[in-house]
Amino acid sequence: MTIKLYNTLTRKKEEFKPIKAGEAGIYTCGPTVYWFQHIGNFRAYISWDLLKRMLIHNGLKVRHVMNYTDVGHLTSDADEGEDKMEKAAAKEGKKASDIAKFYAEAFEKDAKKLNIITPDVVCKATEHIKEQIELVQNLEKKGLTYKTSDGIYYDTSKFPDYGKLGKISFEGLDAGKRVDMGEKKNKTDFALWKFSEEKGKRQQEWESPWGLGFPGWHIECSAMSSKYLGEQFDIHTGGEDHIQVHHQNEIAQSEGAFGKKPWVRYWMHVAFLTFKGEKVSKSKGGLYTISELEEQGFNALDYRYFCLGTHYKKPLNFSIEALEGAKATMTRLKNLIIELKSKDDSKKTADYDSYKKKFDEAISDDLNTPLALAVLWDVMRDNQLGSKEKLELAFSFDEVLGLGLKSAEAEAIEVPDEIMALADKRAEARKNKDWAASDKIRDKIKAKGWIVEDKKEGQKLKKA
Ligand code: AMP
Numbered sequence: 001m002t003i004k005l006y007n008t009l010t011r012k013k014e015e016f017k018p019i020k021a022g023e024a025g026i027y028t029c030g031p032t033v034y035w036f037q038h039i040g041n042f043r044a045y046i047s048w049d050l051l052k053r054m055l056i057h058n059g060l061k062v063r064h065v066m067n068y069t070d071v072g073h074l075t076s077d078a079d080e081g082e083d084k085m086e087k088a089a090a091k092e093g094k095k096a097s098d099i100a101k102f103y104a105e106a107f108e109k110d111a112k113k114l115n116i117i118t119p120d121v122v123c124k125a126t127e128h129i130k131e132q133i134e135l136v137q138n139l140e141k142k143g144l145t146y147k148t149s150d151g152i153y154y155d156t157s158k159f160p161d162y163g164k165l166g167k168i169s170f171e172g173l174d175a176g177k178r179v180d181m182g183e184k185k186n187k188t189d190f191a192l193w194k195f196s197e198e199k200g201k202r203q204q205e206w207e208s209p210w211g212l213g214f215p216g217w218h219i220e221c222s223a224m225s226s227k228y229l230g231e232q233f234d235i236h237t238g239g240e241d242h243i244q245v246h247h248q249n250e251i252a253q254s255e256g257a258f259g260k261k262p263w264v265r266y267w268m269h270v271a272f273l274t275f276k277g278e279k280v281s282k283s284k285g286g287l288y289t290i291s292e293l294e295e296q297g298f299n300a301l302d303y304r305y306f307c308l309g310t311h312y313k314k315p316l317n318f319s320i321e322a323l324e325g326a327k328a329t330m331t332r333l334k335n336l337i338i339e340l341k342s343k344d345d346s347k348k349t350a351d352y353d354s355y356k357k358k359f360d361e362a363i364s365d366d367l368n369t370p371l372a373l374a375v376l377w378d379v380m381r382d383n384q385l386g387s388k389e390k391l392e393l394a395f396s397f398d399e400v401l402g403l404g405l406k407s408a409e410a411e412a413i414e415v416p417d418e419i420m421a422l423a424d425k426r427a428e429a430r431k432n433k434d435w436a437a438s439d440k441i442r443d444k445i446k447a448k449g450w451i452v453e454d455k456k457e458g459q460k461l462k463k464a
């Protein structure tokens with residue numbers, strides 16, 4: 001199957017041709033672990049999980065690397081402001097490393113609930129200080145850096161390709177208007193290493209050839225991606241907010257240091273999850289976390305389904321009403337799967353292969369998830385195909401979609417409160433060995449259209 005990916009670098013959908021045949025290396029800019037990741041952040045990770053699953057589905061061997069930013073990400077992209085980790089540590093009165101550990105674990109728990117496959121390598125900026133220092137030294141040797149009173153900076157005027165990703169030009173930038181130049185030579189210059197203002201004021205600081213300090217935010221991604229994927233690799237992903245600054249700077253660092261062009265072949269960016277038309281962002285208090293959605297009665301995979309309904313490059317507006325729609329559709333889907341599981345008829349029609357082809361084409365066409373879901377629903381509605389074949393197709397599609405269809409169980413059925421109350425009463429009667437009362441309640445439940453079965457783990461309710 002031809003795989004096509006939209007490449008931000010060329011602003012075109014291109015055929016995916018890996019550097020090494022049959023393999024794909026992906027680097028994903030991961031969470032800054034100073035707070036919970038909100039559902040906007042997770043839109044990004046769900047998209048990259050789909051990308052990875054799609055490549056695997058097409059027979060590629062994928063190596064996926066993701067970082068945790070646990071130092072150096074300042075509250076302003078212009079290398080000013082506080083370090084987000086230090087700020088959170090001070091606010092919560094904890095060690096920065098404990099803050100990082102706590103939010104990284106919270107992220108992993110939510111990612112698991114969303115069926116996001118754990119990357120092959122998960123790397124932390126604080127555990128790669130040596131690699132970052134070496135990379136800055138490399139850039140220094142190549143004459144691409146300069147020193148100011150607060151750090152070592154990248155001189156972007158010495159990197160002619162600067163701006164190619166975001167399609168910006170030095171002339172086009174409104175100098176000094178938004179960005180305080182400070183001692184910077186060019187408005188796009190950025191910190192590679194920042195000096196500690198005074199020893200011990202920060203929790204996280206390291207010795208370096210330039211004195212005590214900490215790495216700039218961008219250098220970690222260049223240092224860790226090259227360590228785990230080599231100096232040139234296939235795909236780099238992130239949110240669309242990374243295009244103009246973070247990824248541009250990563251390119252300047254990596255191409256400047258390694259001299260390989262292009263450093264990354266395909267740049268993929270997910271559009272924002274919005275709420276009432278505005279970007280959902282952590283600095284503005286975020287929106288919901290996955291746990292908060294669960295508290296409202298949603299399943300994490302309802303949110304995954306909601307995300308799949310819109311192509312990753314299109315902005316997606318979140319609302320509880322829209323999520324309720326996704327939840328109802330997921331419940332319907334799971335119930336259909338449960339029903340199919342209880343049947344054993346088999347019939348392979350000519351459409352069986354064409355569904356497969358349509359699905360593969362849709363998902364391999366720059367992750368066209370809305371179309372892929374439509375194919376899944378066509379299968380579910382097909383009156384000719386056997387139950388066995390329908391299940392086969394649904395499960396095979398779900399290896400990419402990640403909706404957990406294989407483990408769909410009867411609890412997907414929403415049992416009305418009235419029936420639940422009767423079942424509770426019956427459980428009580430059975431506990432008291434009042435079999436007559438138990439049978440009476442069972443009949444009552446049946447009269448209302450439900451069947452109660454007694455299993456080892458307790459009562460199980462089924463629609464009659
Ligand atoms: P951060 O933890 O802030 O570094 O963000 C983690 C990831 O989430 C990055 O790839 C961001 O680009 C992405 N992101 C942040 N906000 C949103 C949003 N509202 N919609 C989609 N992706 C987002």
Ligand code: ZN
Nearest residue numbers: 029030221246
């Ligand atoms: Zn990054």
